[in-house]
Amino acid sequence: MKINYSNVSNRTIKKSRKPRSSSLFHPKKMIKSVGNKIQYYYKLHPVLMFLISLSIGITILVLLSLYESKYRMTSNYNGMYKVDSGSSESYPFARLMNLVMVAGHSVYTSSSCEKVDKDDAWFLESYQKHKGQAATFVSHIEKGVEITGKDNAALLLFSGGETRKDAGPRSEAQSYWTVAESKGWFGKQDEVRWRALTEEHARDSFENLLFSVCRFRELTGTYPLNITVVGYDFKEERFMHLHRSAIRFPDTRFFYSGTPSSQTSREAALKGEALVRTQFQDDPYGCLGPLRRKKFGRDPFHRSIPYPNGCPEIEGLFRYCGRTPYSASLPWA
Numbered sequence: 001m002k003i004n005y006s007n008v009s010n011r012t013i014k015k016s017r018k019p020r021s022s023s024l025f026h027p028k029k030m031i032k033s034v035g036n037k038i039q040y041y042y043k044l045h046p047v048l049m050f051l052i053s054l055s056i057g058i059t060i061l062v063l064l065s066l067y068e069s070k071y072r073m074t075s076n077y078n079g080m081y082k083v084d085s086g087s088s089e090s091y092p093f094a095r096l097m098n099l100v101m102v103a104g105h106s107v108y109t110s111s112s113c114e115k116v117d118k119d120d121a122w123f124l125e126s127y128q129k130h131k132g133q134a135a136t137f138v139s140h141i142e143k144g145v146e147i148t149g150k151d152n153a154a155l156l157l158f159s160g161g162e163t164r165k166d167a168g169p170r171s172e173a174q175s176y177w178t179v180a181e182s183k184g185w186f187g188k189q190d191e192v193r194w195r196a197l198t199e200e201h202a203r204d205s206f207e208n209l210l211f212s213v214c215r216f217r218e219l220t221g222t223y224p225l226n227i228t229v230v231g232y233d234f235k236e237e238r239f240m241h242l243h244r245s246a247i248r249f250p251d252t253r254f255f256y257s258g259t260p261s262s263q264t265s266r267e268a269a270l271k272g273e274a275l276v277r278t279q280f281q282d283d284p285y286g287c288l289g290p291l292r293r294k295k296f297g298r299d300p301f302h303r304s305i306p307y308p309n310g311c312p313e314i315e316g317l318f319r320y321c322g323r324t325p326y327s328a329s330l331p332w333a
Contacts, residue, residue, distance in 0.1 A: 100151070100228045103159055106122045132264065142183070163300075174200060
């Protein structure tokens, strides 16, 4: 029997043959191939390819610009607003940067948490006794929770002191927090409850803003990067122009979210607001004449105001009383 050694040799050679190099991944060849295709299309459609290249370049520049702006904003916040050199452990909410403030308007007096929408569950002044008034308070609370829920860097503060003698030593701020609690934080308990607190000394709208800024500093060790105020829609001009200007907070970082008053109180509310706005135009810091007397009337239990102990950098602003804007240095101005 003859053995064909040539066939055995051929089979052995075929089995030991290495894969072709062309099947391997070659980045250089791929890049060169893509480059050749681009060059080909440039010659074939020069105008179209130029426009595509231009749009890509502009997109890259825009993205870089946005990144730089965000980096600068973060750097400014860390550099300018980080006024305390202590560790973040010194402040329970050191990672929060934005303030959402809900201004209080009444004290909840009912012993039942099931009546938060009922007017008789709140202590209402004579000018507030209009049908549906309680529902407007609840809408402010819900709006504050909603805005905070959309911003992971926001601290929610309900602001308002113990302003009603006949309501007892209960604050507006604590009333609002209690209502939010009874409503299960409107479905956002896990996201919002842990970063919703109170400021319980404000006696008017200007103090709602100023005291909340100081309270934010107490809790975070910094001053807010952005401020959002929640209140009645007809008070927007008062907060956006008068109060914001009084503390010289940048208008590009100050926001207002207004909700409507009850229909039955609308006309009277607008007249009252026009009067108060005129008073704050003459007395921006609420320290003279009728605004000063109104504040004292809203402090029936003679509470000592702790500020500016928690925000020493703006002590001058707290002490200032004048008809012209405070001109000394401020952390955010």
